[in-house]
Amino acid sequence: MADSQYRVEDPQGGTRDRMVTRTADGRPTLHIPIAPHRPGDEPRYARFTQQPGDLERPDPLANFDLLHDHAHGLVRVLDDDGNAIGPWDPKLGATVLRDGLEWMLTTRHFDRRQMKMQRQGRLSFCLECKGEEAIGVAAGMVYAPEDLLFPSYRMQGIFLVRGMPMVQMMCHCIGNRGDISKGRQMPVHYGWKQGNLVSISSPVGTQFPQAVGAAMAMAYRHESRVAAAWLGDGTSSQGDFHHGLNFASVYLPPVVLQVVNNQWAISTHRNIATGGKTFSARAESYGIPGIRVDGNDFLAVYAVTAWAAERARHNGGPTLIELLTYRSGAHSTSDDPSRYRPDDESRLWPGGDPIARLARHLKNLDEWSDEQQENLENRLEKEVAMTYKQAETYGTFASGPFDPPETLFDDVYERLPHHLEEQRDEIRILGKN
Ligand SMILES: Cc1ncc(C[n+]2csc(CCOP(=O)(O)OP(=O)(O)O)c2C)c(N)n1
Ligand SMILES: [Mg+2]
DSSP, rough: OOOOOEEEOTSSSSEEEEEEETOOOOOOHOEEEEEEEETTTTTOOOOOOOOSSSOOOOOOTSSSSGGHHHHOOBBBBBTTTSBBBSSSSSOOOHHHHHHHHHHHHHHHHHHHHHHHHHHHSSSOOOOOTTHHHHHHHHHHSOOOSSSSEEEEEOOHHHHHHHHOHHHHHHHHHHTTTTTTTTTOOOTTTHHHHHHHHBOOOSSSHHHOOOOHHHHHHHTTOOOOOOOEEEEGGGGSSSHHHHHHHHHHHHHOOSEEEEEEOSSTTTTTTTTTTTSOOOOOTTTHHHHHHHEETTOOOOOHHHHHHHHHHHHHHHHOOOOEEEEEEOOOOOOEEEEEEEGOOOOGGGGOOOOOOHHHHHHHHHHHHHHTOOOHHHHHHHHHHHHHHHHHHHHHHHHHHTOOOOOGGGGGGGTSSEEEEEEEEHHHHHEEEEEEE
């Protein structure tokens, strides 16, 4: 009996065959997808076959049938030489482009400093978004201040762009007296009400059903606001992903749902989450548009996000966006990627680096130079270091001062349950002895 064969999409374009083998006497075997490269392998990534200009930009209120190719292809704007090409070019002015570059660099320097502080024992834990800066930053620039956003934990940039003071973000990670969540959250679980940024939640995937529910309420009240949510490739295996999409497809609320496909979920390759189709293609079975975009192309991310936000705001309903990118750093400070992937896999990712690509584009336009970049980076490095010093004036990780332990229970329940009241009293007594 022949092995069954499935034709599946290759992330860089085209298709390949996926075999599901049988035993010699014809019984099934369990198909377990594998990662393309493991430590010691030489990474072989093909270049993207999709080119800028390949895909039309339909009207944001177009029927979703017109977006079939967008769910399987790849929206790109910047070509390999840094030129903006095709109908998805958002035609941003040089000032906006330079702002985008500066926010991405700010995010990178912020991350770098945080990682350093963790290594020095001045933070317990943190994680970076190296290589994915375009995603948080472009979204932060596109969504309106009144939109309600449910980011994932790898989106520091969206908090910075929407105005959360960096010092507050650092205080939160230290867990000191400047932390607005009073040390009761894990580090990097930012939340900022003034910016309509809902707190990061530790159980991954909650963002989708929550954003869909919030968007349903907005539509019910006839508000012109949009809700948006992000989760990762690995997280799309959670039921929450499908629950959110199902409600989105039934009630068609103003929501934009985004899967950040950065190839890895800690040490699990995204092949274990997709079953061979693109993440965006899943939208089709829910009857909503799916669009796949080069997540390291700032212009493409900006344009596709703006398209979907406009569609949602004008009652066109939900969109699922897949942001194709690569997690260049470790999953977190508790992870060692050299155990499960080759070191140079990141360098060989065909999407390149989002900061280098936007800088090159600006240089092509004669709006940027190496000297400007060097000056900016020197300034950012100093500013971020100074901000960290300022954050530590609210307390250090090693020696505090910390809020008294009994405040652990504050703001969680409107009325504290009896058994927790008892525990709080016990902590108070222990603290006095
Ligand atoms: C419900 C739940 N299961 C497992 C975890 C542990 N966990 C935290 S992050 C993570 C990987 C998520 O990967 P992905 O969704 O691809 O996001 P990425 O880290 O790549 O941005 C896992 C398994 C969790 N926080 N919540
Ligand atoms: Mg991932």
